[in-house]
Amino acid sequence: MSDRLFLPHPPFLQPTRRRFLAGAAAMAAWATFGPKARADGGTNGKAHALAMHGEPKYGPDFKHFDYVNPDAPKGGQLRMSVPNSTTFESFNPFIVRGAPAAGSDGIYESLTVASNDEAFTQYGLLAQYIETPDDRSWVEFTLNPAARWWDGTAITPADVIFTLETLRAKGKPFYRFYYRSVAKVEQTGDLGVRFTFVPGDNRELPLIIGQMSVLCKAYWETRDFEKPSLDLPMGSGAYRITAFEPGRFVVTTRVQDYWGRDLPVNVGTGNWDSVRYIYYKDETVALEGLKAGDFDIRQERSAKIWATGYDARPVRDGRIVREQIPNEIPTGxxxxxxxxxxxxxxxxxxxxxxxxxxxxxxxxxxxxxxxxxxxxxxxxxxxxxxxxxxxxxxxxxxxxxxxxxxxxxxxxxxxxxxxxxxxxxxxxxxxxxxxxxxxxxxxxxxxxxxxxxxxxxxxxxxxxxxxxxxxxxxxxxxxxxxxxxxxxxxxxxxxxxxxxxxxxxxxxxxxxxxxxxxxxxxxxxxxxxxxxxxxxxxxxxxxxxxxxxxxxxxxxxxxxxxxxxxxxxxxxxxxxxxxxxxxxxLRSWRVAYWNKFSRPAIAPKYDLGLDTWWIDPAKAAALAGEQAS
Incomplete structure (x- = not known):
C-alpha cells in the first residue's frame, strides 16, 4: 500500500540525474573561467548555473553541494528492492511500450542538474556553460569538452539535437508536450547548441531543456527507438548495467573511467561500487527479504506496516534501524x-x-x-x-x-x-x-x-x-x-x-x-x-x-x-x-536499513539523498561480527 504519491517503486528508486556527474580538468576550467550569474536571474554572458528566480546559491567556484560529504568512502554494493513489480521489458525508459528496468534512467545524463536545497536552480553537467538573455527567449549550452560516452567518443551538439528530435517524434507523449515550445535547435560552434523558443513569456523553458537526458546518436540512429529492447544501450553516466535477469534483478556497476567523476555537482555522490535492484512481486515477501538481509534498505510506504510490521529480532537488537527523516518536500x-x-x-x-x-x-x-x-x-x-x-x-x-x-x-x-x-x-x-x-x-x-x-x-x-x-x-x-x-x-x-x-x-x-x-x-x-x-x-x-x-x-x-x-x-x-x-x-521519509550506512551531517531539503550515503567500514565490520555470532 502506497501512503504517498504512488509510484511503481518507492521514490528513492526513481533515478535522479544529479547523482553521478563530472573530470578534474573540466572542474578546474569551470572554477577558473565560469562567469557569475546575475542576481536577477539573467546572465552576463555564459554562466555555470541558472536559477528560476534570483541567484544560484552556489557560485562558479563551488567545490560541492552542502549536503554531501566530499570525503565519503567509495565501495561496496547497495542492494535495493523493487516491490510490486513482476518484471521489466526494456532499458529504454523514454517510450510508451515496455516496462523499463529499475536503474535504466541512470544510464543517461542531462545537460544540467538541480541542487536539492534550492527551489529550482540548474547547474551544468554535460553542459559546462549556460547562456540565456534576460527575456529567456533562447538558451545556449556549451558542452563540457571532457564529456564522453562509455566508448570514449565525445558527446556532441549533434547528440543533443538528435535527442530533442527523437523524443518529440518517438518518445512518450509527455515529451512532445513538454518540448512543444522549442521552435528551433541548432549547433553553434564546436560545442554549442542553441534552443530558440516560440514567442511568449515562459522563464522556465531554459531550465526545462537543461533537464533533458541526452541520447547517443551513433547508437540509436541504427535502431528502432520505439521498440522495447533489453540490448544494453550506450550511455555516459557513472553506472552502467552489467547483469540482469527479467523478473529477478538488475545490477549497475560503477564506470571506472567515468568522465565526470570530479565535477563539483558530483563530489560526494555515487558512493557504491555497484547497485543491485531486486524484484519482488509481493510487498510482504519484500519486507521479509529486508529482515532476512537479502537487501539493505527499504522506504516504507505503508503506515500499518511501519507501525506493526517491524517486530523482528534485527530491528529489536538494532541491526536494522527504523528512522523517520524529516524533509521539506512539497507533498503535492x-x-x-x-x-x-x-x-x-x-x-x-x-x-x-x-x-x-x-x-x-x-x-x-x-x-x-x-x-x-x-x-x-x-x-x-x-x-x-x-x-x-x-x-x-x-x-x-x-x-x-x-x-x-x-x-x-x-x-x-x-x-x-x-x-x-x-x-x-x-x-x-x-x-x-x-x-x-x-x-x-x-x-x-x-x-x-x-x-x-x-x-x-x-x-x-x-x-x-x-x-x-x-x-x-x-x-x-x-x-x-x-x-x-x-x-x-x-x-x-x-x-x-x-x-x-x-x-x-x-x-x-x-x-x-x-x-x-x-x-x-x-x-x-x-x-x-x-x-x-x-x-x-x-x-x-x-x-x-x-x-x-x-x-x-x-x-x-x-x-x-x-x-x-x-x-x-x-x-x-x-x-x-x-x-x-x-x-x-506525510512530511518525512520512513526508512528502514541495515546499520552499515553513514550519511552527511546536512540532509538535502528536497530529497532523501540516498546517493550521498555510503557504507561505513566500521559499521559494516561490526554488523558482520554480530551476524556471525
Missing part, C-alpha cells in the same frame, strides 16, 4: 482522481458529493495509526498553498474570472469534509444525497439512478497495488449506502499503465507531485491541450479556459512573489472544482 496532492471524461462525473456537484463518502479521520485512526495529515491543497507543505480567503494580488487575479469560477472561490475557505472518526458518517452522507438529488440523481429500488433516464450510477475503481484495497473498500462501502454501484478491480502494473495511459478508467488512486517552482508541468496536469493526449498527465481530463489562462499566467511569473500568488489562485480554482477526492500527506 495524493488523491482519488475522477475521470471527468465519464458523463457521470461531469457535474461538479456529483464530484463534491462523492467526496463526502471518504472518511479520512476514520482511515487515519483505524488504518494509518494517526500518522497522516489531510490534503487541503495541491501544493501542501509549501508557501504556494492557498489558505483563508483570497486577497491582494491573488484576489486581483481571480476577480477577472468572477462568474466563470465557483462562487466559493471568493466566499468560502476550502476544507475537505470532516468526520468524528468513529465510522458514523450519516451527516456527511445526507449532504452527499442532497447534492446528488440537486444534480438529477434519485433513489429507486435502493439504487441511485438518473431521474430522467433511469440510468444507474455505477463505476469501477482501478488499482495496481493490492495493499491499497483495504483503504478503498471502506470508501466504496460508503458509496453503496448512497445507492451507488461500485466495483474494485486490481490489475498488474503493465495493464494499469496501459489503461491509465489511454484514460480507460473511472477512478484511480494517484497523485500530482509538485515542486517549489511549479511551471510548465502544470499545463500537462490541467491544460486542455493535454486532456486528449494518450500517455499525458491530464488524467482527470480537465478542459477549462480559465484554468488554461491561470496556468499560462503562472508559467509567466516574473518573480518569486508573483509565482506564489498565481499558484495560490490556480490552487483555489482546482480545489473548488472538486476534480479529486483529497487523500493525505
Amino acid at each position: 496532492m495524493q488523491c482519488f482522481p475522477f475521470n471527468i471524461r465519464r458523463p457521470i462525473f461531469q457535474d461538479r456537484r456529483v464530484r463534491q458529493a462523492l467526496g463526502y463518502a471518504f472518511d479520512f479521520e476514520w482511515s487515519n485512526k483505524a488504518l494509518f495509526f494517526g500518522q497522516y495529515t489531510r490534503n487541503a491543497s495541491y501544493f501542501s507543505n509549501t508557501e504556494l498553498a492557498s489558505s483563508g480567503l483570497p486577497q491582494g494580488e491573488e484576489l486581483a487575479i481571480l476577480e477577472k474570472y468572477r462568474g466563470k469560477v465557483p462562487d466559493e472561490v471568493f466566499t468560502s475557505v476550502y476544507e475537505p469534509p470532516k468526520t468524528k472518526g468513529d465510522g458514523d458518517i450519516r451527516d456527511n452522507l445526507l449532504k452527499a444525497r442532497a447534492l446528488l438529488q440537486a444534480s438529477g440523481w434519485v433513489i429507486r429500488n435502493e439504487r441511485l439512478v438518473k431521474q430522467e433516464t433511469g440510468e444507474p450510477f455505477q463505476f469501477e475503481f482501478l488499482l495496481f497495488d493490492p495493499m491499497f484495497e483495504r483503504i478503498v473498500l471502506p470508501f466504496l462501502r460508503n458509496l453503496r449506502r448512497l445507492g451507488i454501484v461500485t466495483t474494485l478491480r486490481t490489475v498488474g502494473v503493465a495493464e494499469y499503465q496501459n489503461r491509465t495511459d489511454n484514460f480507460d478508467f473511472d477512478m484511480i488512486s494517484g497523485g500530482f507531485g509538485q515542486s517549489l517552482s511549479p511551471g510548465n508541468e502544470q499545463a500537462d496536469y490541467w491544460g486542455s491541450a493535454s486532456a486528449d493526449q494518450p500517455g499525458g498527465q491530464n488524467i482527470i481530463g480537465i478542459k477549462d479556459p480559465v484554468i488554461d489562462e491561470l496556468v499560462d499566467l503562472l508559467i509567466a511569473s516574473p518573480d518569486r512573489e508573483s509565482l506564489i500568488q498565481r499558484t495560490r489562485a490556480l490552487d483555489r480554482v482546482l480545489l473548488w472544482g472538486f476534480y479529486v477526492i483529497p487523500n493525505w500527506h
